[in-house]
Amino acid sequence: MxxxxxxxxxxxxxxxxxxxxxxxxxxxxxxxxxxxxxxxxxxxxxxxxxxxxxxxxxxxxxxxxxxxxxxxxxxxxxxxxxxxxxxPECEHFASCGGCHWQFVEAEQQLLWKQQAVIEQIQRIAKTEVETVVPVIGSQPWGYRHRARLACRVVKGQLHLGFRSSQSEQIVEVTQCLTLVPQLRQLLGPLQDRLSSLKGKRSIGHIDMAQGDTALGIALRLVKPLPETDLQQLEHWATQHNVCVWLSYGPDHELVPLRAEQPETLFYSLYNEEIRLNFLPTDFIQANPYINEAMVKQAIDWLQPFAGGALLDLFCGIGNFTLPLAKGTGADITGVEVSKSALKRCLHNAQLNGMTNVTTYQADLSVAKPLPRSLKGKEFSGILLDPPRAGALEVVNQIAELKSQRVVYISCNPATLARDTAVLVKHGYKLLKLGVLDMFPHTAHIETMALFTR
Structure with missing residues (x-):
């Protein structure tokens, strides 16, 4: 009711x-x-x-x-x-800057998200979608496996939570309905422990994540914590069975708090056939249920085959790269700007016994961003998963690669529509379009589009 x-x-x-x-x-x-x-x-x-x-x-x-x-x-x-x-369900709704669509029925959220994407495509790209596939929905609560917590000390009191919708102040939260229960239950104990630290003013923000078998948090510090604080944190981490990493300095390198904790967290895809290692500061999709469905749909739309070649742009740690390489026989080339993400991607490929993955580092936001070594190569399919700014420079080069199928995963309908117009100009048609509800109760829209020619 x-x-x-x-x-x-x-x-x-x-x-x-x-x-x-x-x-x-x-x-x-x-x-x-x-x-x-x-x-x-x-x-x-x-x-x-x-x-x-x-x-x-x-x-x-x-x-x-x-x-x-x-x-x-x-x-x-x-x-x-x-x-x-x-x-709204959440007691923090009016002040927290998070789930600002909680006052909308779940089914109506999905309908309006789909309508918003189609309207942007029609208005900006001036084209029509041949097939709009059903929305891939998510469980409404308890879906989020990663989050960033803001931290600030005011008059000696540590405030831990999310940014306010009304100011730069922090809304303290002891529960968040979108977090998986394991992370949600960690909020109160984490606040209590950090509040007692002598060096609490050194904490900038906290990344927290749940892997398949462990919880992890990473503390971003402006300077090292005193030894007594480290001892208290180590005791807390052992008590709550949490992996803790510390990060300070210009390179943001993560240092494990305890020697006996795992080097990384990991999540699995394809019924645990593929394992991807990651750290709490790495970019991974926050909603693993939608991510699994998204990866499967992307592979279905790209139609990889043995002997073919696929290009994965903005590949990150290998979320699409590895599933594309697994069992298809296709050669996969991943391109990413982050050195640490590419290193993780290659390590994950080796971890899963894959020898058909090659990576390149390149800033895909600059003019003519693709590496010169890719010129003249033909790819049967291209997948791109850019940030909110989209992939305008990349799509201007895609026509040169002679790919017949392009799967574009977008988190911003406006830049998707803008880039769609460029692809249509190069002779592609928008064959399929589908919304994935990555973040229920928000206006965030994740979309997958298939272009063919």
Whole structure:
């Protein structure tokens, strides 16, 4: 049953920092959502992007920013709520900068995410999708296997939690519904232990992660901790069966706290046939349930075959590289800017007995980024999984590689649409498009697109 006991509004940090508007704005009817999850209404012939508003709602707003082509606003009064609005589950919803779509029914979240991607493709890329595949959904809570905690000491008191939606302050959390239970249960004991350290002011932030068989945290330090603190941390880590790494200095190298702890964490893919080692500071997908489905769908769409060659751009530690190489006989080339990630990728390939993986280091955000050694090579398929900025420079070079299939995994519908326009210009058509709900209760949209020619 839907819970409608109260109405709370999420407001972005940027909106809350703006002064109160003196503009007298009438009640606005929200018509649709932007790709970043804000409601869109219209006033004075300009769009108004409204934090905390849903389509069909009638709201009173405060204008937080007035631009030449649009306004930005936040809800002050909800006059007519949308049928999809529900009460948030989390007690920190109104202040935490995290899951700001908790007030939307889960099924409606998926529908609006899919609509947002298609609208961006149509509007920016000026093309249509031949097949929109069903959304791959996630369990709504307890899905997150990694997180970064902010840390700050104010008047001698350590505050540990997530960034506030309203300021740079930290919202202390002793429970987070999105975290897997093992990490969630660690929040309170971790806060207690760190608060007692003499060198707690040296802690910048904390990365925490769950592997298949162990929990791990990495403390980013501005200077080393005193020996007494290290002893207390070691006792705590042993008591709670947690692997702890310390990081300080310009190279951010991680040093294990205990000699007897594992060198790394790991997660598995393909029913534990593939093992990928990682550290809490490495980039891995936070939602392993969606990641497993995403990897399988990417392989299905790329159709690797023995004797073929595939190019994995933004390959990281090998999340797609290794599954593509496993059992297909195809030669896989991975390209990544991070030296540490490439080192981890090659180590993971060796760990899994794979000899058909080659890697190159290259900054894929610069003009003509692909290594010269790849020129003239033909790849039967290309996979790219760029950051939010997209892969504009790379897609301008993809046509030269003569690949028939390109799988593009995106975390930003706007840059996906922009890059789609470039691929279409080079003769590709958008054959398939599908949304993956990597982060339920947020406006974050993970999308997979298949281009063919």
């Amino acid at each position: 839907k819970k409608r006991t109260s109405v709370q509004f999420y407001s972005s940090r940027s909106a809350r920092q703006q002064p109160k508007s003196l503009l007298l704005v009438p009640a606005l009817r929200v018509e649709k959502l932007s790709h970043d999850g804000r409601g869109i209404a219209y006033w004075q012939n300009k769009p108004v992007f409204i934090n905390g508003a849903l389509p069909s709602e009638l709201v009173k707003v405060d204008i937080t920013s007035s631009r030449a082509r649009f306004f930005e606003a936040s809800v002050t009064t909800l006059i007519e709520p949308a049928p999809a609005r529900i009460s």
